[in-house]
Amino acid sequence: MSLNSRAAYWKSLSTKVIGHRGSGMNRDASGGSNLQVGENTVLSFITAANLGAEYVEFDVQLTSDLTPVIYHDWTVTETGIDVPIHSLTKDQLREELNEELEKVLTHKKVPKKVKGNNAETIQAPFTTLAETFRQVPAHVGFNIEVKYPMKCEAQDAAVWSHVELNRFVDSILKVVYDLAGDRDVIFSSFHPDICLMLNVKQPSYPVFFLTDGGYYPYVDARCNSLQEAVRFAKHAGLLGIVSVSTLILQAPILAPAIKNQGLLLFTYGVLNNSVPCVQLQKQLEVDAVIVDSVMAVRKGLQDP
Template sequence: MVIHQNFLPLASSGLPVGKIYLGYLFIRPVHNPETPFKMDVSFIKHWKKRTTLEVGHRGMGNSYTKCAVARENSIHSLNKASERGADYVEFDVQLTKDKIPVIFHDFHVMVSVAKRSPEKDVHQIAVKDLKLDQLRLLHLDHVQHHSNTPLNEQVIKVTGENDEAEDLRPFPTLIEALQNVSTDVGFNVEIKFPMVQEDGINECENYFEHNEFLDRILKDVFLHGGKRRIVFSSFDPDICTMVATKQNKYPVLFLCCGANTRHQVYQDERTRTSLTAVNFAAGCGILGVNFHSEDVLRDHSPITKAKQLGLISFVWGDELNDKTNVEFMKKTVGVDGVIYDRIGETELRSSVFMLEKAKKNELFSKKIPSPVQTPRAGSVHFLNDQPKIPGLNLSQSVNQPHHEWPISSSSRRRSPTVTTEAEKYFAASHGLIQLNQGYLPQQLTTAREV
């Protein structure tokens, strides 16, 4: 049986993802307006080796379950991280009901319904079931998962006050981030696609079809990404494979939970351990793996394996909020990127890319003196500025390469009055014209003559 090149095997978990044809997942290519139908040159595994990059988690950090400078995943938070010296900023992207890519971490929000009694009814609703206008008009609260308190008591405001500045508001669109966040900072775009957890619960039921979902996100990035540095990541291995297959401009990292005890584990076997994640990334040809810090601190041998396979390694997790762990990842483990909250808050830092830009500008702004050029025969400089050679004059030999011309009585140097046939021949052969005071170079008057 011949399988079309756009068909890829399904995940080993056997989950129904995308469109299924004879047990294979169909990946519809997406058109990149900047590189139309050209896939012969790929940058999907291009990564310039630098010092460890530092990435602002959700901008300046998680604000709903921890203390942060600004509301997470807002334009203000992303720009603040850039100002504090972040090399990249990480944020989460998903679709609204009207299929607009927005930046928000959780799949669900809480909606309060007022009643005549003092109590309120609280309902959990998926972001994908609300249009963008509704997300911005409704008063929404954050869903506190893994909490033992009743649902109606888990109230942390998502939406702000009516007079809140635009860049502080939640649910900015992906386009707004691409247009309004400093282009000097790179984007680590985490693509949020629901998965089935180990306990059998789907993170968000009845979600978008894979191709339709990804094409909307990639379209906005292609049209508005410009020259910004962008890397995609996702916990869903099928999403990673599809993003790498659909386009060849931006690299992809596989987000891995590993064998940690803090986060929910997924049914998909490729997500279970860090070593399995490394093997998956190497097998499907993506850039690398984004490991969980808890797993790496326990055993960082998978990162050693990733380096041997030529993969890039990032690390994320709450453990990186401890500066000691960040330094350990950078200097001992030698990862390529660390993602953490409240970047640049305790120490002043500058973006690696800003430093490179400053050095480049300094290099090109220096005035380099042009080398001394030997004057061509027949030029004004040749005639007027020849070195004086004692005992040599024009009457000795007209074929000598150098001649000393006497200085006229005026301050301006001119050729002397020609008195011999040899001097006339020299003047004619070098394009000189005769004047009352002597000979001067002939003036060119037309472009053709030049």
């Protein structure tokens, strides 16, 4: 499908629901919240689709042996020891995470961080991008967030990647082209150079620039305001931006301003779990919302 027809597809339909890390990111359940499905797992992706999500969003990084894996944080923290994802092979990462899963299942140990496998979640194993393509039904669309640390992030978390940008992007694209078939796929990233490469290296899948509008300051000016994000996405020929929803809800005039630039507008953030906030975004013709509360938001968007 050409990019033009994909753009028409998004614009011609009502606001779509994208499941955040599947059926929602893991939350601290110490306050008595309900049992959760582990984030960024095949079980979570299938659950989100069954609850009404047209797409699922997940985070992809590379291991030291260049395997694209699905994991949100820069480091594996379940054991209490911060180990960078890029320093482990796929098998080492699987062993590390599944060993923690075994400890949780046998009630020997509760992980120190809230992750996909912890005492408050329905357990599911770690997965790779390839396994996700093979195991999640083909009608479920994928919003693949490509995670590559900006310089300030790498310095703060001590996660300097050993993989050059081109090789990083190519490793992910190879899996996508080998296994995507007819599945709908879109890419997104907070890293502007990753967005540029994803857009230049392939003609098949739309690319979106993620932005928090400057909430966290970066050295790169393209990341430090919504205005710069729109300017960059337009100049780079991206299909749209994914903005934190707070900015759009605080200044609703921003939504038509962005869309008048010929860009699609997706949003993310905690306010997207509020049905009234999402209904307002529907009125503003926001093209998609990334949410944790898939079923509630889906129902809210269907209500007149």
